[in-house]
Amino acid sequence: MIYADKTDLIYSLASTRARIFLARPRRFGKSLLVSTLQSLFSDGLKYFSGLQIEKLWSDRQYDVVRLDFSGLKIFENLEQFERDFKSVLLEAFSPLGFNINKSRENIVFFDQFKSWLLTLPPDSLVLLIDECDTPLTSHLDDDEAFDVIRNHLVKFYTVLKSAERCLRFFFMTGITKFSNTSIFSALNNLTDISLDTKYSQLLGLTEQEISLHFEDYLASAEKVLRLDRNQLQNALRENYDGFCFDRKAQNHIYCPWSVLNFLNNPEEGFLNYWYASGGQPKVLLNYLKKHKLANPFAFDEPRQIRLSELTAAREYKDIGIEALLAQAGYLTIRSVCSNGYAELGYPNKEVELSRAQLYTEELLRGKNLDPMGVPMLSELIETGSLEEIVARFNAGINLIDYQTFPITTEAASRACIQLFLMGAALMPEVEKHTVLGRSDLEVRAGKRHWVFEFKYAAKTKDAAQLLEAGREQMRSRRYGVGPGAGELHRAVLVFCGETRRFERWLEIEDAAD
Structure with a gap:
């Protein structure tokens, strides 16, 4: 396997006693990053031989709980969601000693969970949450379900906030940032690094990384497509590069899912991998169903938005179309003006075609x-x-x-x-x-x-x-x-x-x- 070493950035995150939120579009490797943090905290340097972090990390091993909320988007009724959510928490925390005391049934689930967390030693637990917004974004078209899911998540995050002394490290990923979920009020000490210049290339592949690690695959693609290196790099850049997660608009990144699929099957040409395999998130489709579609005949015009809007928590009913499209990966930062505004545009051909297909279907x-x-x-x-x-x-x-x-x-x-x-x-x-x-x-x-x-x-x-x-x-x-x-x-x-x-x-x- 090929691994692009970004463990120096991972060290910068993990070496602090922090509570961190990172938003990225689908297919950018959020889950792989969570797995990497899980391995680092639970097994130390066991799987990091030869990587940059090997010379930097000296911390001990910790109890690690990893929660993946992507499995909580499908349920027959709201009672089932409540059961499933509590089951996920029990399964994750029971190996560390958390169990429901049936003799204390008068004490509700989250109160028992809070009491147990308060018994843990300070800085003893690492908590990693992947796809934190999936249960919510999967039910934007159902107000009742959204409210029930939100309320259960709020209870959970409120407990975490009250017992945060036990947390050595907290890391959470998602696509969107909704204020009325109360996630960002219950966890008001979260540091949002989604547009942090330092971590703008933490996920995805840089052009330098592609050239350094994938030489054999690039050479193979040249032969298959009968292109020289410059032609191949230009085509890769045009189709899969251009994503910017940097409030200074200094760095850009390739979508890793698309690049890896292309290099694995260059004979298929520069296909649209991102849209076909997750670039059409339900959050966007549901939003478009319940709100007037932006004028499709202006779909290729540059958009301007306050840079603060891209990371601000908003009511899901009020979130601007430009901010949502940027969070979902359909738009990206092209440039930043001195007046605090960012110009948004399509990162590359792949995404532009995806957006055009979406608009054509609506038209x-x-x-x-x-x-x-x-x-x-x-x-x-x-x-x-x-x-x-x-x-x-x-x-x-x-x-x-x-x-x-x-x-x-x-x-x-x-x-x-x-x-x-x-x-x-x-x-x-x-x-x-x-x-x-x-x-x-x-x-x-x-x-x-x-x-x-x-x-x-x-x-x-x-x-x-x-x-x-x-x-x-x-x-x-x-x-x-x-x-x-x-x-x-x-x-x-x-x-x-x-x-x-x-x-x-x-x-x-x-x-x-």
């Missing part, structure tokens, strides 16, 4: 843009005629709830097609700059390179004139023309506000102009 209300028995949109872009492509665009637009998502501008018509293409796993370029201007949208499929110019006509009578204006713009500014253009196809599409469809279109035949 089309669960209907398929590519019905059974017809060529897929990606196939039409690669081999179909312009008439077939526009027909598919219009068919998709016809599925959109026009009152909720009206197309009233040129930018909205372009963004709609951008989402359709990305939902089809294509990767269009928007507003690509040239010497003479910038094209609206370009996309490659197979040998073809399509360049689209979009126009918006409020009235049908204006469509013909706008079509000619688009033709002249395409020719005079030579969009798409240049080395490496491939089989170039240039087209002008005019969307009509009256008919709510692309009403006019043409392909520029003299692509070499």
